[in-house]
Amino acid sequence: MRGFVTTGLLFCHFLIFGQPSSTASQEVVEGLRQKNQMANTTLVKNIPLKNVGPSVMSGRVVDLDVNPENPAEFYVGYASGGLWYTKNNGTSFDPVLDSSETQNVGDVAVDWNSGTIWVGTGENNASRSSYAGIGILKSTDKGRTWQHMGLADSHHIGRILLHPNNPDEVVVGVTGHLYSANSERGVFRTSDGGKSWQKTLFIDDETGIIDLAHAPGNFNTLYAAAWQKDRKAWDFTGSGNASGVYKSTDAGTTWNKISTSESGFPTGDGMGRIGLDVFDENTLYAVLDNQFRRKKTEESTKKSDKLNKDDFKTMSSERFLKLNNQKLNDFLKTNNFQEKYRAENVKQLIRSGSVKPIDLANYLDDVNALLFDTPVIGAEVYRSDDGGKTWAKQNENYIDDLFYSYGYYFAQIRVDPNDKDKIYLGGVPILKSGDGGKTFTSISGKNVHADHHALWINPTRSGHLINGNDGGVNISYDDGEHWIKNNSPSVGQFYAINVDNEEPYNIYGGLQDNGVWKGPHNAEENSLWHQTGHYPWKSILGADGMQVQIDNRNSNTVYTGYQFGNYYRLDLEKNQRIGIMPKHELGAPPYRFNWQTPILLSSHNQDILYIGSNVLHRSMNQGDDWEPISTDLTQGGRKGNVAYGTLTTISESPFAFGLLYTGSDDGLVHVSKNGGGSWEIVSSSFPKGLWISRLTASKHKKERVYVSLNGYRWDDFTPYVFVSDDYGKTWKDISKGIPASPVNVIIEDPENENLLFTGTDNGLYVSFDRGESWEVFQNGMPNVAVHDLVIQPDAKHLLVGTHGRSIYKADIAHMQQLKPEVLEKDLHVFEIEPIVYSPNWGNSSGAWSKPTTPGLDVVFYSSEPATFSATIKTLDDIAVSSTDIQADKGLNILSYDVAFSKSGKMAYLKKNKKELKEAQNGKTYLPKGRYTLILEGNGNSERLEFEVKDASKIK
Secondary structure, eight states: OOOOOOOHHHHTTBOTTSOBOOOOHHHHHHHHHHHHHHHHHOTTTTSOOEEOOOOTTOOOEEEEEEOTTOTTOEEEEETTTEEEEESSTTSSOEEOSTTSSOOOEEEEEEETTTTEEEEEESOSSOOTTOOOOOSEEEESSTTSSOEEOSOTTOOOEEEEEEOTTOTTOEEEEEOOOSSSOOSSOEEEEESSTTSSOEEEEOOBTTEEEEEEEEETTEEEEEEEEEEEOEEOSSOEEOOOTTOEEEEESSTTSSOEEOOOTTTTSOOSTTEEEEEEEESSSSOEEEEEEEEEEOOOOTTTTSOOSSOOGGGGGSOOHHHHHTSOHHHHHHHHHHTTOOTTOOHHHHHHHHHHTSOOTHHHHHHTOOHHHHHTOOOEEEEEEEEESSTTSSOEEOOSSOOTTTSTTOGGGOOEEEEOTTOTTOEEEESSSEEEESSTTSSOEEOOOTTSOSOEEEEEEOTTSTTOEEEEETTEEEEESSTTSSOEEOOOSOOOBEEEEEEOOOSSOEEEEEETTTEEEEEETTOOOSTHHHHHSOOSSEEEEOSSOOOEEEOTTOTTEEEEEETTTEEEEEETTTTEEEEOOOOOOTTSOOOOOOTTOOEEEOSSOTTOEEEESSSEEEESSTTSSOEEOSSOOSSOOOSSSSOOSOEEEEEEOTTSTTOEEEEETTSOEEEESSTTSSOEEOOTTSOTTOEEEEEEEOSSOTTOEEEEEEOGGGTOOOOEEEEESSTTSSOEEOOTTOOSSOEEEEEEOSSOTTOEEEEETTEEEEESSTTSSOEEOOTTOOSOOEEEEEEETTTTEEEEEEBSSOEEEEEOHHHHTOOHHHHTSSEEEOOOOOEEOOTTBTOOSSTTSOOBOOOEEEEEEESSOEEEEEEEEETTOOEEEEEEEEEOSEEEEEEEOSBOOHHHHHHHHHHHOOOOOOOTTSOOBOOSEEEEEEEEETTEEEEEEEEEEOGGGOO
C-alpha cells in the first residue's frame, strides 16, 4: 500500500507555508463539465433515488420574486434547496432549478413580461453552511433549461436588479468568496442580456456588494450596499471600514459613496452588513448591523441583587468567601454548574488556592454564551429624505433581540410602497414599524419560524405579505396578525442522519435551525396529514439539530442535541430528556465543542458513549458520567470568536472495542488501539489545515480506515478521500475521478467491501472498486450538498442526508451484488423477487379511485449498451409476454406489468383452457404460478425463474 504523495495539481491549492488556497474558477467549471459527462456514462444511471421528506419544517429561504399583476404566482429561492415556482398562492410548488448544476441560491429576479428568470447562485448570507455558487444563471423557458451567463468566480451573489423596460439590462451585486479574498466582487452590469459584463464598482478584494435597490419608476437611480467581512473557520469579522452605501444616477455605470461621516451615516470598523429599500426619489431606508460597542449607561452599570458571571472576573478571594451561600448556590444552579460545585465546596476550593473566583466566569465562557454576550449596538435603522445626501437614525432605543451578535445573517428592510413611514425588519423575529422606524412591534406568529430573510409587500394591497424565513414561506393578508404556512417542498437542510432497526425502520436527522426529527422511512409525503393531524415525521428536539445515535436495544433511547455540544439522552416513550454534555473541572480551561459535535455509541456495548470536544470523552453509563480518555487531540485552538481546535468525527472499529479514530477541524487524525490509553497522530502526510469531515473504520478489515478531508472553509473545493490498510500509518489517495467539490462523508457498504459511497457539496458518488474509480449516483436527485450517508443493513437501503433537499432513499441490494465476478460478465440477471398475486390488480376500489397496478422489476447488468429482448414464458413454454429494452452499460431495470400480451393471452387460453378474467383497466394479469424470464441480446442470453405467489402461502 503506497503512502500519500503530493501531486502537482494538489499542491497548487496550498500556499508555500501550507495554508490552503481557494480553487480557481476554471477548475470548478471543469469539474461541472466532468460531472455532466459522468452522469451520461455512470453504471447506476438507472437506479433511482426517492425523496422521502420531510417537508413541513422546510429550510432557509433567501429570496422571493412575486408577479405584481398576479401575486398568486411567485418564485422562492432556497439557500441550498434550489428555486421553486407556484401559480396557486403557495398551495403547491414545482422545482425549476433541478436541471442546473447547483441548488445554491443567493437571489432571484424575474422579468414577468417575458418570463425570463435570473438566478444569482451562492447564498447571500454568510453562515456556516452558506454554499458557494457557480455564477449567474438565466432561463428563458421558465426553468426548463438554464444558461450559464458568467461570473463563475463570484461564489456568492447578493442581489440582481432588472431594468423594468429593458430585459437585457441587468445589474448584479456580487458578495464574492466567503472564506477568501477575490477580485470578482462588486457591482457588475450587462446591457446585452449577460453576454458580457462590466465591473462598475469595486472597493477591494474583501468587500463585496450585499444589496442593491433602485428608485421606483427610475432605474437610473441605484443604491448599493458594500460589506467588508473576513470569515475563517475560527473567527468571523463581519464589519469593516470599507462597508457603506453607494449611489449611481446613471443606471449603475458610475458610483459615489454617500455614507460619509458628513452625511450622518456611521463609518469605521464597526460597519457591518447593510440592507436597503427605496420608497421614492428622495426617501431611502437602510438597516445597519452596527458592530461598534455600546456605551455604558447608568442603568446598565446598576448592580443587580443576583450574581452574574462578570461579578467574578474582578472579585477577590476574600470577598468571594464572604458571599451568602444561598445567593451563590442560586448562581451555580441557574448556570448549570455540576452538582459537585455548590457553595461550600467551591469556597473550599477557593480557600485551598486551587481555584480563583475568575474561574467561575471562565467556566461559563463557552461559545453559546459568547454568542449572546457581545455588547454591540446591533440593528439600527437610518433614513434619508434627500436621496442619500443626509441620513438620520430612526430608532429611539436599541432594537434588542433582533440581530443578537449575528447581524451578518440578516439585515433585510422593506418599506410599504403605499406608506413611507411603514417599514419591516427581518431578523429574530420579524418587526413592523408604523412611524418610520422609531418604534417597532413583532408580527411573528406561532407557525412562523423565527429567522427572517425575505419579504414581499403587495404594492396594491397593504398588509398582504409573503415572508421567507429559515422555516420556509408564510403568507399574511392582515399585516402579520395571522399567517398561512406554505411548506410542501422537501427542502430540509440536514447536518446528520441515522436509522434504527425497527420494522418499518425510522430515519432520524438533525437540521439547520429546525431541530431533530424522526419519521418512518416508508412515510408518504402528501397532504393527508392536514385532515388527520398526524404528520408522519415528528420533532424530538429543537434548535440546530445535530448528530443522532439510537440504542439498538431500545429505539426509544436516543442521543442527540444541538450546536456546540449541548447533547441529551432522550426517552421518547416517556417524553423525557436528560442533559449529558461533559463539563470541565472548575479551574480548568473550558472544553471546545464544534458546532456539529461528534457523538458515537459503541457497537460493542450500547451503554458506552463517546463525545468529542477538543478531547475524547467516554461514558460507560449512557452519558450520566464522563471521563476524558485523551489529552487535546487538536492543534490547540486559535484566537477568534468561533470554536476551533475541536473534534469533528469519531469512529470505532467493529472488530475491536477501543480501536478508536478521531479527526479534528484543524487537520489531525489520531488513532488509539487501547481505548484511549495512548494516541498516535496518523495525519502528518495530509495537506495541512483541512477539516477532517469523516472517519470510517472498516467493517471488512480490522486494519482498514477511510478518511475524507474538506477544504470548504478555505474555499478549497478539491476532493480529498484516503484509505489506509495499516491503521493510518500510510494512506492511499482514492479521490481520483471525483469532480471538484468538498467531500463531507465517506462510508463503506457492510456487505461488499469494494462498494463505497461519498457525498460532496454538490452530489453523491459510488465506487465499485474501493475508490479506484467513481460513478455519479444521482438519478432523481439534483446537484445538492450531501452532508451524511447511512445504510440500513436489513432493508439494504442507502439514506442520503442532503443540506437543502431533505432525505433520499435508494435500494442498493443489486449494487451490493456488483462484485468483480459480476462486473466481468457481459450479462447478468439478478434474482427476481416473487410478487404476491391479488385479484384486485387492475380494478378500482371506487368510482373515483385509480386501479391498483402491479409491477415487477427485472434488474440486470450489461457490460455494454445494447438492445435486449425479454420474453416471459410459462414453465410449459407458452410465451405470455415479450418486449424489447435499450440497455445502458451498467445496471438496468426492466419494469414488467405482470400482464399478458394479446397474443400471449390467446396462446395461453388455447393450451390451458382456463378462464382468465379481464380487469377493469382492460388488462389480463398472470395467474398464480411460476414463470421463466429469458433475456437475450448482444450475443448473450440468461434465463431466470420467478413466481406469482399465493398470498395465503406467504409466511
